[in-house]
Amino acid sequence: MPVNLTAPDPAQLASVAGVSLGIAEAGIRKANRKDLVVVILAEGSAVAGVFTQNRFCAAPVQVCQEHLAAGAGIRAILVNTGNANAGTGADGLARARRSCTALAAQLGVKPEQVLPFSTGVIMETLPIERIEAGLPAALADRSPANWARAAQGIMTTDTLPKAASRTLTIGGREVHVTGISKGAGMIKPNMATMLGFVATDAAIDPALLQPLVKAAADASFNRITIDGDTSTNDSFVLIATGQAGHARIDSLNSDEGQALQAAVLDVSRQLAQAIVRDGEGATKFISVQIDGGRDEAECKQVAYAIAHSPLVKTAFFASDPNLGRILAAVGYAGIGDLDQSLIDLYLDDVHVARQGGRHPDYREEDGQRVMKQAEITVRVDLHRGEASSTVWTCDLSHDYVSINADYRS
Numbered sequence: 417m418p419v420n421l422t423a424p425d426p427a428q429l430a431s432v433a434g435v436s437l438g439i440a441e442a443g444i445r446k447a448n449r450k451d452l453v454v455v456i457l458a459e460g461s462a463v464a465g466v467f468t469q470n471r472f473c474a475a476p477v478q479v480c481q482e483h484l485a486a487g488a489g490i491r492a493i494l495v496n497t498g499n500a501n502a503g504t505g506a507d508g509l510a511r512a513r514r515s516c517t518a519l520a521a522q523l524g525v526k527p528e529q530v531l532p533f534s535t536g537v538i539m540e541t542l543p544i545e546r547i548e549a550g551l552p553a554a555l556a557d558r559s560p561a562n563w564a565r566a567a568q569g570i571m572t573t574d575t576l577p578k579a580a581s582r583t584l585t586i587g588g589r590e591v592h593v594t595g596i597s598k599g600a601g602m603i604k605p606n607m608a609t610m611l612g613f614v615a616t617d618a619a620i621d622p623a624l625l626q627p628l629v630k631a632a633a634d635a636s637f638n639r640i641t642i643d644g645d646t647s648t649n650d651s652f653v654l655i656a657t658g659q660a661g662h663a664r665i666d667s668l669n670s671d672e673g674q675a676l677q678a679a680v681l682d683v684s685r686q687l688a689q690a691i692v693r694d695g696e697g698a699t700k701f702i703s704v705q706i707d708g709g710r711d712e713a714e715c716k717q718v719a720y721a722i723a724h725s726p727l728v729k730t731a732f733f734a735s736d737p738n739l740g741r742i743l744a745a746v747g748y749a750g751i752g753d754l755d756q757s758l759i760d761l762y763l764d765d766v767h768v769a770r771q772g773g774r775h776p777d778y779r780e781e782d783g784q785r786v787m788k789q790a791e792i793t794v795r796v797d798l799h800r801g802e803a804s805s806t807v808w809t810c811d812l813s814h815d816y817v818s819i820n821a822d823y824r825s
Contacts, residue, residue: 417575419701419790419810421693424579426564430592433617434458434657438558439569442550444543445498445536450569452550454519455493455613456558461657462622463490463531464629468650474502475512475542476532477649483516483528491529493653494519495570495611496536496547497598502648503539511542518548522555533611535572535598535649567596570611574598574694580686582679586672587662591618593679597637597687599694610691612637614683615655618676620665622656628668628677629654636684639716639807641723642695654680692808697815700732701791705806708798714751715798715805721749722794729812732792737783739768746796758799764792 435457442452457463465484467477483490494515501508516530534542567577581594599610614632633652658664665672693701704723709715722728722745731738742761747754761769763786768778786792 417699418694419698421576421690423576424564424567426561429563429579429581430583430594431560431563432592432594432615432655432657433560433659434461435615435617435655436558436560437562437566438554438556439562439565440550440554440557442496442546442554444496444546449498450565451497452547452554453495453566453569454551454554454558455495455566456523456555457491457493457655458657458659459489459491461490461655462620462625463653463655464625465531465651465653466630466633467652468648470648470650472503472648474500474534474538474649475504475508476501476534477651478509479512479516480531480533480651483531486528488526488528490531491525492519492523493531493533493613494547495533496542497534497570497572498536499534499540499542500536500538500649501534501542504541508542511544514544515542515547519551522551531653533649533651535570535611538648563594563596567598570596570598572598573696576694578687578690578694580683580690582683584675584679586618586660586665586675589660589662591660591662591676591679592616593618593676593683595683595687597691599691610637610650610652612652612684612687613655614653614680614687615657616676616680617657617660618665619658619660619662620656620673620676624665624668624673625654625656628680631677632680632684635681636688640688640692641720641807641809642692642698652684689808692810695810695816697813697818698810699790699813700811702732702809702811703791703793703806704809705793705795705804706798707795707804708800709803709805710801712803712805714800715803716807717751718746718749718796718798719805719807721745722796723807723809726812729809732787733811733813735784735787737763737780737787739763739783742794742796743769754798755800760797760799762793762795762797763787764789
């Protein structure tokens with residue numbers, strides 16, 4: 417069961433002027449399942465993205481990067497589930513390009529104006545004929561109000577669709593930021609096995625979109641981990657249609673730029689945390705906060721050592737306050753001059769370790785009380801400086817093994 421996560425209410429997801437979405441059942445892997453999504457963008461929309469750092473990246477990731485670099489002006493996004501089109505060599509690239517050509521022909525645009533995305537099983541041939549056959553139904557279905565259904569259409573092992581929306585005012589005009597994401601396993605920063613799409617009708621200098629999407633990813637999707645596996649298909653895309661009607665934002669440091677950035681970050685963080693809450697087999701949502709580092713990089717280094725540890729994660733699943741595992745992870749995080757005699761460890765309000773040793777007032781029943789909660793904060797103070805960083809993770813359960821053992825069946 418997801419941890420304090422519910423399906424999005426379609427009525428709470430604002431339409432974004434210049435964006436329409438259509439969903440179809442193409443039978444890509446299983447019959448009677450929404451598995452094909454098209455997102456149509458108004459002419460003049462700006463698009464930027466960040467992608468997996470896995471060097472064995474999937475064919476659609478490669479094609480997306482090529483098409484964004486071409487600068488032709490993106491007019492459509494095509495997403496299929498059930499097949500990752502990764503580990504498929506030259507044939508996979510040809511099939512990803514063919515999917516772009518097929519959608520472009522339907523819309524009367526160029527193939528390089530289409531971005532393809534795939535998610536699902538790796539090293540299987542993309543059934544391009546099924547995608548082509550499903551496109552007319554997806555296009556006939558398109559509507560600006562289809563965000564919730566699109567969130568369902570991009571799911572794989574997710575148990576719930578993931579979507580979020582914010583509305584703000586810029587220059588006296590109402591501006592909307594709405595996004596969807598998918599992901600539940602093979603989740604690790606840089607990025608995770610996830611797809612994320614966030615759109616806004618704000619008018620913004622297209623040159624600002626890439627730094628904005630990178631900043632949003634670094635503060636959201638690149639701060640989550642479920643199992644420490646970096647996928648081949650991860651993609652996070654930010655769209656700005658410019659149709660809200662206010663004066664164009666030319667600086668992210670302006671009041672308007674800061675307001676938009678805050679809304680985009682808020683939506684991105686909610687989507688990223690929803691992925692962790694819906695982690696495969698997850699029963700607990702865990703925030704790992706590291707304070708007192710010399711810089712943010714070393715704080716993140718320690719946070720990920722804790723968040724990736726199978727021993728830590730299984731202890732949380734069992735509600736077993738075997739908290740020496742956390743201290744051990746801090747110690748092997750790779751900070752060569754770390755002084756263990758300075759370290760404090762907290763579980764929520766419980767002070768577990770002080771100056772590198774067990775706090776004299778710590779009682780195991782207090783630790784277990786916190787460990788039984790559905791949401792837990794682990795806080796470590798390194799007492800080395802003023803920097804802090806937080807990442808989000810979940811526990812590791814029996815169900816995680818079962819889900820991944822049976823994934824292809």
